[in-house]
Each structure stands twice: as C-alpha cells, then as structure tokens.
Amino acid sequence: MNPIYSLLSLIFWFIFFFLFLMPALRRYSLNKAREALISTLEEKRKSRVITLIHRQESVGFFGIPFIRYINIEDSEQVLRAIRLTPPDMPIDLIIHTPGGLALAATQIANALVRHKGPVRVIIPHYAMSGGTLIALAADEIIMDPNAVLGPVDPQLQGIPAASILKVLEKKELKDIEDHTLIMADVAQKAIDQMVNYVVWLLMENGMEEEKAKAIAQELATGKYTHDFPLGVDKLRELGLNVSTEVPEEVYQLMELYPQPMGAQVPSVQYIPVPYRTEKKL
Known part of the structure; x- marks a missing residue:
C-alpha cells in the first residue's frame, strides 16, 4: 500500500473521530466548569x-438544537437533590425556564415549601408559567x-382556560357545542384548582390568607396573557418577597449554558469585558 495514501487515510480518520467526539468533550468540559462554580x-x-x-443546547455530530421545558425527569432530579439536603440547610434554586409540565412544577414546589430550611429561588433572566x-x-x-x-393561569390544549370560559358568556347555551361545554367545565375546574393551590402555597410560607387569595386571583385566573412579563416592581406591589441581590456567580454560571451557534451571524454582539467609568480628579 502506498505510504502516502496510508498517511492520508490515518489523518482523515483522526479528524473524523476528533470531530465526532468534540461535542461530547465540550459537554464534559462545560459540566465540570458548572460543577466547580456551583461548589464555589x-x-x-x-x-x-x-x-x-432550560436553554437550547446543541447535541450530536451536527449540533442540532433542541428546546427544553420542565418535565418529570426534572422534578425527579430536583426532589432527589432536596432529599439529599439536611432539613435545616438553606436551598438556593437557580431557575431559567419558559415553563413546562404543571405536574412536574407542582411536585418541585411542594418539595420546596415543605423544606424546613430557608428556600431562595434565584432568577437571572426569566421563569415563566x-x-x-x-x-x-x-x-x-x-x-x-x-x-x-x-402568570400561572391554566392552559388546556394550548388555549387559556379563562378564554374558554368566555364562550359561555358570549353565546347562548343552545348555540354551544358539547365539546366546548366539556372544555369549559374542565377549564373552570383547572382555574379553581390552581387558585386554591397558589393560596395554599403562599400560606404555607406564612402569608395571610386574604393576601394570598389576592395574589392567586391576580396570577391564576387569566387576567393577563400567559406570556405577560411581571417585573420586580409589579411583584413587590402584589406583596411577594422579592430581592434583586443576585450573586455574581449566578451570572457566571449562566455563561456556561451557551445557546447553540449556527451559521448565521449572532443577533447580539458586544465586547465581553466589564467596563468602568474613569474617575475625574
């Protein structure tokens, strides 16, 4: 066999395996960096x-992105972490998510509210639904x-439960299909259940009943669209205990969850170093 051909073949396979393993090596490196920062x-x-x-992450040889949401696997892992935590030890839960399965979110909320030690949820960007x-x-x-x-208003098959109930107000009963009536019945139950659950959740943390009911009505009954952003001022106005002292390490941690880079030019770009204003004498 031609030695030059053998050398080229060896180089080709080396490059192929390197490209094949590179995504796995990159994920391993990111995981180790995340663990070190979490430990700090x-x-x-x-x-x-x-x-x-939950961010888009690229996987596989072609770096195909996928979108993640709160699911049962998430609740299993969070509940396991809480079980491994001493009852009196504080918990800091860092959340960045568009939302997800109500059952999984409820399980996590239940475990957190029953933890005897202080529980702090840290939100560097958003935590919807x-x-x-x-x-x-x-x-x-x-x-x-x-x-x-x-808002935490229930959604049925992608439709706000509160909007389904509006049909009963706009039409006479004889003009409404049976399927819509069934959906409206389920929608009312879903809203009532969510309102009662939010009230219970807030009262478990020592909030007064009337205040808890007011917050539940604001967040769970469809007053806003499901993607309506509620900022710090609004949340404080509602009576929630909100601080803006996010640890710097949390922002550093978010940098270790990069979005996948495609062939397109990034939509946001800047010089990634902190700037300081020079002091004038």
Whole structure:
C-alpha cells in the first residue's frame, strides 16, 4: 500500500473521530466548569445550590438544537437533590425556564415549601408559567432587576382556560357545542384548582390568607396573557418577597449554558469585558 495514501487515510480518520467526539468533550468540559462554580457558590452561601436551567443546547455530530421545558425527569432530579439536603440547610434554586409540565412544577414546589430550611429561588433572566409556580414556593425570590416571572393561569390544549370560559358568556347555551361545554367545565375546574393551590402555597410560607387569595386571583385566573412579563416592581406591589441581590456567580454560571451557534451571524454582539467609568480628579 502506498505510504502516502496510508498517511492520508490515518489523518482523515483522526479528524473524523476528533470531530465526532468534540461535542461530547465540550459537554464534559462545560459540566465540570458548572460543577466547580456551583461548589464555589455553595461554599459562599452555605447552602445547597440546585439549577433548573432550560436553554437550547446543541447535541450530536451536527449540533442540532433542541428546546427544553420542565418535565418529570426534572422534578425527579430536583426532589432527589432536596432529599439529599439536611432539613435545616438553606436551598438556593437557580431557575431559567419558559415553563413546562404543571405536574412536574407542582411536585418541585411542594418539595420546596415543605423544606424546613430557608428556600431562595434565584432568577437571572426569566421563569415563566411553571417556573413562576416554583418561585412562589420560596421564602425569598431573588431576581435580576430586569428579570420577569409570568402568570400561572391554566392552559388546556394550548388555549387559556379563562378564554374558554368566555364562550359561555358570549353565546347562548343552545348555540354551544358539547365539546366546548366539556372544555369549559374542565377549564373552570383547572382555574379553581390552581387558585386554591397558589393560596395554599403562599400560606404555607406564612402569608395571610386574604393576601394570598389576592395574589392567586391576580396570577391564576387569566387576567393577563400567559406570556405577560411581571417585573420586580409589579411583584413587590402584589406583596411577594422579592430581592434583586443576585450573586455574581449566578451570572457566571449562566455563561456556561451557551445557546447553540449556527451559521448565521449572532443577533447580539458586544465586547465581553466589564467596563468602568474613569474617575475625574
């Protein structure tokens, strides 16, 4: 066999395996960096740090992106982390999520509100829908000044439950299909259940019943669209315990959950170093 051909073949296979393994090596490196930063944060805050971060991540040889939401696997892992935490140890749960399965979010919220030690939910950017429900279980919500939560009104097959009930107000009963009537019945139950659950969740953390009911009515009955952003000022106005003292390590941790880079030019770009204004003498 031609030695040059053998050398080229060896180089080709080396490059092929390197490209094939590169995504796995990159994920391993990111995981180790995340674990090191979480350990640093735990030592600083004397707490158990748990992350629930949903970003698009690229996987496989072609770096195909996929979108993640709160699911049962997430609730299993969070509940396991809580079980491994001493009852009196504080928990810091870092959330970045568009929401997800109500059952999974409810399980996480239940476990957090029953934890005897202080529970703090940290939101560097957003925690919508199920993420907001989890945040309501915390003793303290720590948000970036520009971060947002969202309403927790139930959705049925992608339709707001409150909007389904509006049909009963707009039409006479004889003009409404049986399927719509069934959906409206389920919608009313879903709203009532969510309102009662939010009230219970807030009262478990020591909130007065009337205040808890007012917050539940605001967030769970369809007053807003499901993606409406609720900022720090609005949440404080509602009576929630919200702080804006997000630890710097949390922002550093978010940098270790990069969005997948495609062939397109990035839509946001800047010089990634902190700037300081020079002091004038």
